[in-house]
Every structure is written in structure tokens, then in C-alpha cells.
Amino acid sequence: MAKTTFRIWRGDANHAKFVEYETDISEGMVVLDAIHRIQAEQANDLAVRWNCKAGKCGSCSAEINGNPKLMCMTRMSDLPEDQPITVEPMRAFPLIKDLVTDVSWNFKVKEKMKPFTPRPPDAEDGTWRMEQEDIDHVQEFRKCIECFLCQDVCHVLREHELHEEFIGPRLFVYAASLEMHPIDTENRLAELKDTDGIGYCNITKCCTKVCPEHITITDNAIIPLKERVVDEFYDPVKKLFRIFSS
């Protein structure tokens, strides 16, 4: 068993700093295990979110050695051994305490978006028929575990703090899952352009790089949405062309 030093961000919105802890690391441990060990043995009141410990719930997001990651899916053996490991909360959200941030903004923004609105059922049994190949790409978006790591790295939120004008990559993925849903009938393009701020995204792809679910956020969700917005509002001919050729 090797001893490893952790520098963990401790404190609340008024005052916080790195505090060092040393703990034993055994085979196969992930960062969340180490945090739990420190919590159980040395810092009972350490605040940290987690649920599934298997990358399924998106609770344990943090910045580990500066990289946005799920703590439960980051193996200790993948981190450099010779220096302390820093664990900080997501920096794009207000701190509540220690590793826990206030992510309620994401929930509020989602609530304001137009909900799923299916066309009337058209199969004989009162449901719908959908081909697997027509839902594959929407299923990709629906893999999202709402860890908000993509929101954390997006410079429009993190640096420019445009929370009032820009909904961020997670919610573009959500919008895409609705817009491309084979039986949804709603049109969200005006909102995407005006209130959701899709134009602020300059396709840096930082969000895609950190997504633990490997959702191709930029290429598969944001760019197609941008194209639809352009077609709808700036290029009616292209729009018609797309409708007829699809």
C-alpha cells in the first residue's frame, strides 16, 4: 500500500482553500474511493456528491489535477504518482461546500425549454413505430448522465459567465434529443437562436473532450442544430432543399 497526498478544496463560498491529506492507496482504487477513505478517517464533514460509483449517475464531477472528470471513473493508477493529487469542485458553478457546487441553474434552464410533444400515435395498437436506425443518434444524446462536466469546461459559461444568454452544451444535447426525436412535433429553433444563445458556441469542442459518456456533443448535437437555425432563419432556399432531399 502506497501513501498518496491529496490536496482537497475545503470551505464554503466565503472562504475556501486547499487542505492536504495523506491516505493509503490500494490496487484498483479510484479517486472517489480515496476521498471516501479520507472522509471516513480524517474529515467526517467533507462534502462530496456521489451515488452509483460506476459512472452512471453523474453525481461525482470534479476537477482532478485540473481536469474535469468523474471521481468514480478516475483510476488512481492513471494519475502521476510523484506529486500530490489536487481535487477541486467544478469551477464554473458557485461553491456550496468543499467539492459540492450549486448546479441548480442547469435544472432551471431545462424547465424553461419546450417539452417533448409527440405527434398522435399512428400505429394500430395506439403507439408509434420507429426504426432503430432513426433513433440511434437520439439515443446517443439520451446517454447523457447530467454530470455537467461539459458545462464546466465551456468557456462561454466558465469565463464569460453568459448564464443568462447561453444554455451550454448539456442543454444543447437535450435540445438535440428533442429536435431529432422521430415523433416530436415541436419547433425550438427560434429559442435556440434567441434565448439559448447557440450562436455563442464557437465549436472549440472542449465539451466533447470531457464528456464521460463519449457523446459527440459538438459534431452530432450542436453543429446540426446550428445548421437548422441557419436554414430556418437565414437561408430559406437551403431549408427547402434539405426538406426535399431528406
Next chain:
Amino acid sequence: MSAYETYDYDILIIGAGGAGLRAAIEAAASNLSVGLICKSLLGKAHTVMAEGGVAAALANVDERDNWRVHFADTMRGGQYLSNARMAELHAKEAPEQVRELEAWGALFDRTADGSILQRNFGGHQYPRLAHVGDRTGLEMIRALQDHGIHQGIEVHMEHTIVSLLKNGERIAGAFGYEREKGRFKIFSAKAVVLATGGIGKAYKVTSNSWEYTGDGHSLAYHAGAELIDMEFVQFHPTGMVWPPSVRGILVTEGVRGEGGILTNSEGRRFMFDDIPELYKNQTADNPEEGWRYTQGDRDARRPPELLTRDHVARCIVREVEEGRGSPHGGVFLDIAWIKEKLPNAAEHIRRKLPSMYHQFKELADIDITVEPMEVGPTTHYIMGGIRVDADTQMTAVPGLFAAGECAAGLHGANRLGGNSLSDLLVFGKRAGEYAAQFAAENGNAQIDTAQVDAIAAEVLKPFENSPEGDNPYQIQAQLQEMMQELVGIARSQESLTQALEEIQGLAEKARAVHAIGNREYNAGWHTALDLDNLLTVSEAIALAALERRASIGAHSRDDYPEKEEPRAGKYNTVIQKTPDGTMTIRRNLIPELREDLQTIIAEMG
């Protein structure tokens, strides 16, 4: 004026997993005010982790399926200790409930003709589990969540209820704290629905998260409701065993549904060695037939790997105990072998079981398309729980309802995989509906603030206890080790009596645990408060396990290996709190089955 922030709802739902969300949606449909409380953020409840699928006799893949077969499968799986009316309602209503999710945006995997695809699972006669790869729970909770947020439900995330409030016999609301600042809140309500999930954190090796401390079971018990069949704790046969830090994390039964096989250190498919009488004529007697079954051959019988979970778990324990285990104390689960049968096996596995592939690759450095996994039993689910009326889900306390994993009745001595997600939908909906009806028919009940003050003082005690008191995490760990050791898969009078004694000792220590720091988002304090719930459910499990002197379903007694106690008949164990505060247990004989249901069971063999 109350000193606490107070909220007033017609219906209060405690828990925002599948059951709680479904109940909230239903209750909100009646235009009454609905409050919804959960310990984590919205969408993070256990339901999100469910992998394999939701059971419903849609008959999309095999038209021979219908509610009768599903009913009979559930009853057989539960060793006929299930509440037959619940099993009937469940089997009949699950298909409609699954279709409704689709109307709310869920996208299940499809059949070739564009309907909802269904897969094989243990104990289900036909392919019955609607699924999305191996992330069905995520799809379900997200569909419910995204629909639910537009129904006018008020959600309180990261709040914990510590006590139910009553007025005389009747429910009056609940009392709890919010995590962020540790402030107390009163929720007054005409009707309350408990949908708090399970108890897995009472054990050391579990697939469950920190939330599963049996809160609903304990809240209901202390409020005067009954707990039934608490001895039936499901040990899922396939949890990860290596590396140590991931021990207990679930490996979905879907792996076996897709053709995965269990082997021991000698390479033998040991599941063929012991096929229970009850399942003999439904089970393949050679590997070839088993494989054909997983590939949809309708004339083939299912492989023994897909026998019920209680049985598979016991077989694994036997292999390990008799020295034929894998290097880290489990057995092998092999899906990679299907490359002998399928040309593009690796790709097929990654598509059908993406999160299993991911989980083993990232947490154990194992590529499941190439190598076998090592697996062993993990505490997964509790069949027992709060006793409810089959139709309305109301408990013995007027106005108090329960649904989902914390309620009991549907699963009897053993739950079939996939029957929980459908349980949440069917009975979550019913609980919401009948809670709304109760709220509409009954006025507000006054809340007694003296009662609340007393609870608040109790909740703050860990801060006031002497720093000499134990660290709450230590007591939790001691309890978990003890339960694992003494009240686990193999039990005996001796182990259970000892467990009950140790629980008393730990309860004493728990009263003196010390919490450091302040009330803001303080995990140590929360752990201290959860101890009371964990101890209550642990005592209930051990007491019920002592009472049932037989080995049936998920409950195994080394000292009573027989399935039935002679002349005892079929019964449920019922636990209740006496006026002096002690836990009592009695048996309740299961009434004779309705004739038409008997006929179904007889017909299905």
C-alpha cells in the same frame, strides 16, 4: 408561529426515483398541490442505475406472452409468497405503463418492425424486458423527470426526511433538513407517499449507494405501519469482485440474457449441475439448447444461468466454498465465448452491453469481449418492506402510502429481474392516484410543534455528544460487516441471535456518535442520522430471518435447509412496533388464491 420553514401540500412524495416520480406525476394530474423530496439531485436516484430492463408482457418479440404468463412467472419466482392481487395488477398494467413512457419521450431499443424490443431475463418465460442497451434505468428516470418538471410539482432536492408527523392515527406530514445549510423544514400534507427505495447499505458488499439506508422502512415502522417479509434480501449473483474498491458493483443479468455463461476454475458450466425441480421442465439440459434460447429460438428452453437470482447466487457460493472459485473469490462470467458463435461478436457485445464494456474496461482493465469477468453475489434489493393494500398502496396508517422498493408484496421470496422497474411504474401510479383521492376526501391535519421540537433536538444530538463518542462511519462499517457475516446468504439461529445482540450494542454506540463541524453539507452528521434507520432495518431483517425456520427464495437457513417448515403453511412475517417501543413479529397466513388465478398457475405449469 412555527420556528421552522413550513411547506403545505395536498400530497407529499418522499423519494424521486421511478416510484416517487411516477406517483408525483399521477397526483399532480388531479390538480392538487404536490411536493417531491429527494436526498440527492433530481435524476440521481437508484432508478438511474438500473441496467437490464423493465418487464412487461408487451408480446412484441414473442406473441405467446401475455399478462397471465407474466403473473405466473412472478408468482413462481416469488415462491408463491407474493401478494397475488399485486402480481395480477402488475402483470396487467405494466405494458400500458411502459408504452406511456414512450409518450413522454423514452426511446427503447426497437424490433425489426419498429416496436419496443424485449430481451430475455432470469425467470421470465419469454423475452419480456423492454430496454435501452444496458442503461434502461437512465432512460426511464430521465423520461419521468423531463415529463415531471412540467407538471407543476414542487421539487426539494437534497432534502432528507427524518420523521413522519402524525395527528392521532392519521398522517399529517413530515419533518426533515436540507443538506446545504442543515436547516430544518416542516412539510405538512394531507397524504404522504413513501418511495424511498431499499436498504443495501446495511451490508458491506452491495450494489446500492449511500442513499439506501432503509429510511422509508424505518420512517413507516416508527409511524406505526407494518413491515412484511423483511428476511427476503436479494443477493444478486453477479457483482464485481475485483479490484476490492469496486466489489459489489452490479454486473447486469443482461450479460447472461445475451448468452453469457458461468464457469468455475475447472472451466465447468456448473449451473447445469443443480436445476431445481420447480424449473426442470423450463430449463435447457445442454449448452446448445441454452444458446439457441438466447438467440431467440422459440423451441429452446432457457439456459440454467437464467434461473432465479436466489438459486444462481447460492450455486456461486457453493462453487467458491468448495474451492472451485476464481482467483479473487468469485466465479467466471464469460460473454467473450460467443465469438465461437457470432462473426462480429466483439462489436455485438459492445452494442448490447455498452456500459458493462465500459465499466470493466475502466475499473478493472478487463476487455469483456476478450476475457471472462470475475463475479460474485452482492446485496442488491429487498423484497420485504412496508405492507400496503394491493390496490391503493395505503399502509396501516391512514393517509400514508408506499410504493417501489420500500413497499412489499409483489416479489414474495425472490424478485425477478426487470420486475422492479415495472413495479415502480404500476404501483407508483396507483399510490399517486389513491393518495390524491385521500387528500381530496380529507382535510388538513394539524401538526404538533412540540412533537417537532423533540425530533429536532434529537437530530442535533450528534453535535452535542462528547467528542469521545465514536466516529459515525466506524459504526456504519461495523454494522455492515456484522450484517454481511451473520445475516448474509447463509443464516442460522446462532448467527441471527448473535446479530440481534450485536445490533443492540451498536445501537447503544450509535446514540453516542459524535459529529464534527457545523450543519452545512456535513456528510458525517448525515451518516450519524442514517444509523438509526440502518439499525432499525437490520434488526427487522435479522428478526424476520430468525422467525422463518426454513430455506426459501432468497432466505437460506443452514439449520433448516427444507423449503417449508412442516405444517406451517404459507405465511408472511409481519413486524410492528409495540407501544413500548420494542419490535415484535408475527406470522400472517397467506389466504387461498382466487380461483381464476389458481387456474392460471396450474395452466402455466
